[in-house]
Amino acid sequence: MFDAELENIDILSEAPATEPERQYYFIAKAKKLITEKEKELGRSLTFCVNTFGCQMNARDSEKLVGILNQIGYHEVETEEADFVLYNTCTVRENANQRVYGRLGFLNNLKRKNSNMLIGLCGCMMQEPKVIEKLKKSYRFVDLIFGTHNIYKFAELIVTRLESNRMVLDIWEDTDKIVEDLPSQRKYSFKSGVNIMFGCNNFCSYCIVPYVRGRERSRSPKDIIAEIKKLVADGVIEVMLLGQNVNSYGKNLENPISFAGLLEQIENIDGLERIRFMTSHPKDLSDELIDVMGKSQKICAHLHLPLQSGSTNILKKMNRKYTKEQYLVLVDKIRKAVPNIALTTDIIVGFPGETEEDFEETLDVVRRVKYDSAFTFIYSKRTGTPAAVMEEQVSPEIIKERFDRLLKEIQDYAGKKAMELEGTVQEVLVEELDQQKEHWISGRLSNNSVVHLEGDASMLGKIIKVELSECKGFYYIGKKIDKAI
Numbered sequence: 001m002f003d004a005e006l007e008n009i010d011i012l013s014e015a016p017a018t019e020p021e022r023q024y025y026f027i028a029k030a031k032k033l034i035t036e037k038e039k040e041l042g043r044s045l046t047f048c049v050n051t052f053g054c055q056m057n058a059r060d061s062e063k064l065v066g067i068l069n070q071i072g073y074h075e076v077e078t079e080e081a082d083f084v085l086y087n088t089c090t091v092r093e094n095a096n097q098r099v100y101g102r103l104g105f106l107n108n109l110k111r112k113n114s115n116m117l118i119g120l121c122g123c124m125m126q127e128p129k130v131i132e133k134l135k136k137s138y139r140f141v142d143l144i145f146g147t148h149n150i151y152k153f154a155e156l157i158v159t160r161l162e163s164n165r166m167v168l169d170i171w172e173d174t175d176k177i178v179e180d181l182p183s184q185r186k187y188s189f190k191s192g193v194n195i196m197f198g199c200n201n202f203c204s205y206c207i208v209p210y211v212r213g214r215e216r217s218r219s220p221k222d223i224i225a226e227i228k229k230l231v232a233d234g235v236i237e238v239m240l241l242g243q244n245v246n247s248y249g250k251n252l253e254n255p256i257s258f259a260g261l262l263e264q265i266e267n268i269d270g271l272e273r274i275r276f277m278t279s280h281p282k283d284l285s286d287e288l289i290d291v292m293g294k295s296q297k298i299c300a301h302l303h304l305p306l307q308s309g310s311t312n313i314l315k316k317m318n319r320k321y322t323k324e325q326y327l328v329l330v331d332k333i334r335k336a337v338p339n340i341a342l343t344t345d346i347i348v349g350f351p352g353e354t355e356e357d358f359e360e361t362l363d364v365v366r367r368v369k370y371d372s373a374f375t376f377i378y379s380k381r382t383g384t385p386a387a388v389m390e391e392q393v394s395p396e397i398i399k400e401r402f403d404r405l406l407k408e409i410q411d412y413a414g415k416k417a418m419e420l421e422g423t424v425q426e427v428l429v430e431e432l433d434q435q436k437e438h439w440i441s442g443r444l445s446n447n448s449v450v451h452l453e454g455d456a457s458m459l460g461k462i463i464k465v466e467l468s469e470c471k472g473f474y475y476i477g478k479k480i481d482k483a484i
């Protein structure tokens with residue numbers, strides 16, 4: 001919405017009951033309050049959003065930034081700002097500890113700036129014990145909300161500005177999806193697109209289903225309309241986001257498969273690249289493999305979390321596939337898309353994991369030869385079934401296994417990356433190189449990073465690049481012709 005349109009909203013009348021109109025009313029109202037404050041202080045008000053965790057959070061933060069921009073706050077890089085918002089993650093316990101640590105630092109900043117507001121949102125806020133702790137020991141926090149009501153951000157800001165006390169709004173779950181709110185993209189040429197929210201899988205170690213609620217799919221119509229709008233605005237790559245994209249659409253009034261959705265997205269003119277994340281192996285259908293095999297736009301990369309290679313542990317994890325089924329799936333995918341890069345997530349030290357179980361994981365790693373993998377030390381999350389399982393593995397054993405796993409993964413990843421050295425690939429130029437002047441960075445379809453000489457005029461373009469040198473996890477390349 002444009003500023004002029006915001007000015008036409010009558011903020012003296014009552015707030016509309018329907019969304020998103022209600023939120024635009026509060027955006028207009030907050031804008032007025034912020035403008036008044038700016039006049040009073042004789043300077044502009046600034047904000048900083050700090051995002052922890054996954055791509056879903058990154059996308060949520062773009063929406064929060066979009067709202068803050070519309071309200072009239074100005075974005076800055078530093079946390080010495082008038083509004084600091086942490087969008088938190090709680091997948092592993094150490095993420096929580098980091099937030100508590102940084103809150104002390106924010107409190108010091110707030111003592112120096114009486115206008116400063118501190119906000120907390122995201123997955124960690126959905127945990128009752130976190131809220132108790134914040135209410136008791138972190139009274140200086142101004143605004144706390146969860147994952148289900150981020151669309152209400154403007155309304156919550158107005159409540160805070162008008163009341164002057166801690167505002168807390170956490171919902172246990174929701175079946176609501178609010179469309180058409182502002183959002184500020186980090187990149188002009190690529191964007192995340194939520195296709196579904198929540199998760200129904202209840203893997204026994206994972207807190208996500210408790211903090212993100214039950215699965216809800218957006219309608220294909222809304223998704224296609226959003227992507228068409230993004231493309232008209234210069235986007236050429238989308239990342240479809242969901243906790244388990246392979247079960248997309250099952251609960252819609254008119255059910256549709258994820259593969260069916262991809263086919264519709266493929267037909268959008270002007271869109272060049274399609275990525276998606278995350279795929280659960282148990283729901284990855286032959287239909288999807290077929291669509292991936294035929295597609296011109298779906299990138300040659302699949303993130304397929306293994307978690308463990310031991311069928312015994314997979315059962316305790318409630319993953320609903322066996323080691324053999326996973327390997328068969330990998331074969332099928334490689335047959336359909338021979339050049340595909342496979343990446344994965346692996347947890348080390350799940351309760352009851354024996355040396356034999358761990359060897360099974362190493363065996364899968366050796367057979368699949370992943371292009372890269374995220375490896376995690378099992379973290380006990382209170383409230384999940386695994387937290388009360390006996391036989392928690394000792395930290396020493398976990399550390400030793402973790403190091404062995406990492407070495408194995410790095411060896412294969414390095415060898416896989418070498419295979420493309422000397423070839424010519426299409427690269428989407430994404431950034432100016434952080435380290436070197438007159439250099440740029442981009443990504444191959446398989447998600448590998450390439451650094452090459454170039455300038456800002458190439459940002460957002462797909463160019464042909466010779467991968468002159470493989471540096472292990474990335475390439476040094478050379479542009480070989482004009483933008484295509």
Ligand code: 5AD
Nearest residue numbers: 205206305345346347376377378379
């Ligand atoms: N401990 C360690 N890793 C976990 N993950 C999820 N929950 C836990 C946990 N309790 C990992 C899984 C998942 C990734 C996003 O985080 O590997 O795929």
Ligand code: SF4
Nearest residue numbers: 199201202203206208
């Ligand atoms: Fe967590 Fe499993 Fe859902 Fe992924 S699929 S978010 S690991 S419960």
